[in-house]
Amino acid sequence: MEKPQNGEKEEPKASICGYDSLHRLLKDNLNPHQFQEVSRLLTGLNCGKALETIALPESATALSVEHGFDLQAFSFCADKELLREPRVVKVGLIQNSIALPTTAHFADQKKAIFEKLKPIIEAAGSSGVNVLCLQEAWMMPFAFCTREKKWCEFAEPVDGGSTKFLQSFAQKYNMVIISPILERDINHGEVIWNTAIVIGNHGNIIGKHRKNHIPRVGDFNESTYYMEGNTGHPVFETAFGKIAINICYGRHHPLNWLAFGLNGAEIVFNPSATVGELSEPMWPIEGRNAAIANSYFVASINRVGTETFPDPFTSGDGKPAHADFGHFYGSSYISAPDASCTPSLSRNRDGLLITDMDLNLCRQLKDKWAFRMTSRYELYADILARYLKPDFEPQVISDPLLHKKSS
């Protein structure tokens, strides 16, 4: 919960760690012309059309001040078309830390997260957000590093308490809500899944998607708790556009992004839980690349804070047992298909990012760059089919002098 730095140039090193976001650090320390050019290079903005900030109702800003969460709001540009009206959707992303120590009673922990989220969801609702997405496994600490099975108690069925909590807001604000939870599948032997539930703007459950790619890296061998999803790559047709969810580690898999695009997604949400040393330099790259390559919007969400656990655990890195596995660096942001992106939310604080996007931009970019038409998918259907065979032979052209030389 460090305060953003105020832009003094010669501050001591310690305060660098307290900067709020890359965007603010640069804005505070470069002159306006420099900042404009750096923004053009880093966020694709100011190329004629700037990303505009949008005004929010006072009730929303008041909530952000009272509860200390970062609140930012932007609008992407799109061309006006002659035959289609603009299809502007207001998207909201929430990033947050947990609310109670992980030693508290599980019921209390969950309830405290509900309480903490209420004002942020209210701010989204009163700002007119159409589609809201929470972070991965938002209703619990991200305890999978511990390898202790007791945390499975947090899991809920698709129509469990967390869903019910959100359904009321969906109905109240006519808002689609994506709720990524730890799921308990009662009808299939009570197995566990990492699942995103899509709640319609009337409070109804439209459907669910289960995380396709499960990490086995660092402290994140999540297959201790749940396996690869069995729901394919569904696109959910909602009142506010066609949306899909690429959960966390799936963002490293270009084919996962691709499949949601082939199924017609216009916005793909990437609810995540990832820590600084592991992934922070990848974070601003992968969402943007997916938006560019697939001509859709990408909404990237990461949780915030450092979570400590009661029982120390080792991390397979030769270091002594410890009680946390790093800083969740927040930095949620949204990427557009034209290679522009919003600034990121804070690295340290809870936050709500609101962004207007005209979904017409997706097809405009398809028409401009023609990635889909120039994709030659037949080549790749073929190589993937061949690669899957145990006797796959890679296409390698060896220098004939290579072995001559060494003989």
Next chain:
Amino acid sequence: MEKPQNGEKEEPKASICGYDSLHRLLKDNLNPHQFQEVSRLLTGLNCGKALETIALPESATALSVEHGFDLQAFSFCADKELLREPRVVKVGLIQNSIALPTTAHFADQKKAIFEKLKPIIEAAGSSGVNVLCLQEAWMMPFAFCTREKKWCEFAEPVDGGSTKFLQSFAQKYNMVIISPILERDINHGEVIWNTAIVIGNHGNIIGKHRKNHIPRVGDFNESTYYMEGNTGHPVFETAFGKIAINICYGRHHPLNWLAFGLNGAEIVFNPSATVGELSEPMWPIEGRNAAIANSYFVASINRVGTETFPDPFTSGDGKPAHADFGHFYGSSYISAPDASCTPSLSRNRDGLLITDMDLNLCRQLKDKWAFRMTSRYELYADILARYLKPDFEPQVISDPLLHKKSS
């Protein structure tokens, strides 16, 4: 050929346009602690292991001063392994503007480019570069915006004059050279291709690869001149590792990057020709994403300068006819599989980027992140095969209240 700015903070706007590279702009205007943190976020460096600059022989730096080209040299880190020796390869990239006006005799234009490149290639050779790559269609202006077929006269067979020019350097310096040219395929009806030729370190021609994906965007409808390549996704096994070439627009296609990876590439070169307004914000994203997703090194090269043509042409954007189609912004750089990258070469000047990379890092990242093992290619072979059929049905889950509401 503007000079790099010298870091004064309050300069007028005009000089912003003359900054040499994003890296230098930030380094000159942030304090060292801020710059270190910004570098960590933007280039994945300083996470414990910094990217080191490496010393070059005086002959190379003297050439860069005499001929005014940007010369930068770095070394990526990799872990020491117990059972494999490091496999450090020194890679060189050259970016350059053309040498004579496009109105000069074609033979003179080509010869002048040869002369201009000589000292840069000599600097690479005398620095001990093992694998050198030139920019796309390096032996000519990038005239494809004009739609005039006279520029086809620049095309050469695989064993033509440009290849012969480079073969002598390959032999002299024991250096693999990748030469992207406009190819004339004599044996198949004299058709034209956009081709990269791989010249072995003994001066032999190892093979060729033809550009897989052809843009039809802005001034770049290159299918006016050449069609989609027919050489698959070859990986060339050279004396200095397994390399592949993803030519220009192919960088927007994640499947193209993927296929080179499936065939075993350790370094993928992306020789390009692309201009500011079209693609500059994408440029630092796509190469890095490919390196991360495929656990290999990516070397991104873009030409430099603004090329004007004798006959004005229109660009399909409603604007009057004009004689150039924008600024090739250079900015060549190299990305590593661990999400780090080098600073970019100048946006305005010719340049040579030299980088040491231990190819062992590729497998180290495969072991760490396990992207290959968690890829579930069977899902994607299946969806691509289905997508190719005219009656493909996307996987869409519609909100049942959607149509009820509107009725």
